[in-house]
Amino acid sequence: MADGPNTLLELNQRSRDVFRQLVETYLETGDPVGSRTLSKAATVSLSPASIRNVMADLEELGLLTSPHTSAGRMPTEAGLRLFVDALLQVGDLTEEERAGIEAQLSGSNQPVDDALAHVSQTLSGLSHCAGLVVAPKREARLKQLEFVPVSPGRTLAVVVFEDGMVENRIIDTPPDMPVSSLTIAANYLNARLKGKSFSDAQRQVREEIAARKAELDELTTQIVEAGLAVWSGTGQGKTSAGTGSGAAGRSLIVRGRGNLLEDVQALEDLERVRRLFDDLETKQELLELLSLAENADGVRIFIGSETKLFSLSGSSVIVSPYTNADNQIVGVLGVVGPTRLNYARVIPMVDYTARLVTQLVS
Structure with missing residues (x-):
């Protein structure tokens, strides 16, 4: 089984090139990748036979898997983790994408909850995933x-x-x-x-x-x-008309779950998506998951079974905390989507949005 950077040391340059190209192709198409496809890539100057040998080695390391005997390979969760941690080249947002996020946060008279709902919707639209925002703790007097x-x-x-x-x-x-x-x-x-x-x-x-x-x-x-x-603050017995849910009276905003239905390629995918919808309804567990991001600076990525919440639905979560004027973490935002989502594009999107929301609540 792959174990991140240590596994990377076991790969020579040829294996890294094949692995990187295979994962990038898979993330783009969602389909298992064959040796002939890789042999046509500019970054891989090997014959299909040589590529098959490399792919077999990568599969033995636990980085690749083959869904069917005659099919190509696709990355395992361990392979995706290695790719994200060691080989991913993160891109940058376009000016249009930055402007779109900024527009949702503009307006000094906009209530924070409304702005965060717009942020969740914007993240969903830009990433084609479900946008998630955990709102700041409620501090009514x-x-x-x-x-x-x-x-x-x-x-x-x-x-x-x-x-x-x-x-x-x-x-x-x-x-x-x-x-x-x-x-x-x-x-x-x-x-x-x-x-x-x-x-x-x-x-x-x-x-x-x-x-x-x-x-x-x-x-x-x-x-x-x-x-x-010693009031636990878990919200039991609450009679508020609001959406209070889970830890410390926080609220959860979810937008764009319909985007998770895009690119469904087989009937088994429908069942996977249904399980994902069930997962999203479990707000308390989701809040607990997202709270993990509060213990670290910057963007955090959870792939598939790395989280109990999304282990069955085969999904990835990319989240980042945002802070107030005292540099205290007050909430978390991000996206949830299939494990083959565009990490290079979504990571800077979540990071930039978190920085804007920090300015909003400061």
Whole structure:
């Protein structure tokens, strides 16, 4: 099995030339590539017989595979990874493509969510894949918080934000907790946290609990911790009319899934695309996948089974984080498409868009 750069060291120049040309041809056509096709390429000055020998060696290394006995070869996922990491020559965007992306972000009065939706649509149109954007964390300010007992050991926490959004969550409390303790907890929070963002409220409560825990009634401390300080923020019980989904109340924007139906060449491809559509509906898993990109600078590429989410549909994901004015990563954008997508074109597209969105949210 190929293991990236180490495998590259095993290839002589002739093998590299054949491998590079085969992968580039496959990415362009989507079809297995035969030795006669490669022998006609200007970059490969070998006979079909010599090319077949090289292809056999590459297949033995796990870089190529043959879907049928009489068919040509195509790169494996390991082969695509080697190509992307070591041999890919990334291109640059045209002025028209840059202008198209910039136009979707123009307009100072455009809400950020609308601009990001346009970005997702633009990425989809330019790449002919599905465009993905994970929007920044929502930082609405708190207006009021109340605790309502619903049964012994169960309490409804109601959080009202200044923008009108309401979040409800059932929390566990001691079965014998008096209503007065709930009232004290609500009064405590409302007096100190009104007008603060949710993350600031969480941070302040943690700090005050640590500093003044001995001063608080033990039961009141428990409800404060359960009600807000250790709130997971996963959005369960949310009653907002928005699209809140998944981690930290973020939203996911997906545009252009119809593009994934292009170039379907066989009936088995339809089943693969259907599986991809099912994958795209699993927003929580997608958010977890895209969050991986937040831990690295620049563009990240996931090919096929490198991600649990798209392992069955045989797809690639190209994503890049974007930051705010404090250089903190606040979201992720990118595209998802077939593993044979045009990496050289899509990578700079995602990178440039991420840099523009960074300017937008800064």
